[in-house]
Amino acid sequence: MSKRRRYWLMKSEPDAFSIDDLERVGTEPWDGVRNYQARNFMRDGMKVGDGVLFYHSNTKVPGIAGIASVASTAYPDESQFDPDSHYYDPKATREEPRWQLVDIRFERKLRRVIPLEEIKAHAEELGEEFALIRRGNRLSVFPVASDQYEFLLSLE
């Protein structure tokens, strides 16, 4: 197993939970992920200390707003068991949970939001297959290669 730090991009709607909210609370359980591919990245890929690009989606200027880090390994998402939660999953049981999450820790805000529009303009450097700029991109958690990570931050 490689000890090298990995990098990820995680989306959040700032109306629901923004980089400022993360700064306020410090560490946050990343609940509500209900997509198997995204779950698998958290469960199987993430290690404590990994770098996270915090992306603001579904907002006026979507883009990368800050940097966070992975603060725990994966554990069951409590909201799946809670009938009052928006994220309740009646098919999940404590014996066999479906959904896992990791804790995410605030590192810093970027000096400016790096807009999606600008990121798209660098498709050549990032590679056309970069998940953020692929057509119909809906995945909310996905890996970012270290050179892509460096490149994106160089735009700051």
Add this chain to the structure above:
DNA sequence: GCCAACGTTGGC
């Protein structure tokens, strides 16, 4: 607010 893309569900 619109709508394309796409994941999930459930009938068959």
Add this chain to the structure above:
DNA sequence: GCCAACGTTGGC
């Protein structure tokens, strides 16, 4: 196991 219907995501 197929696939139509449906719900959600997220850019614009």
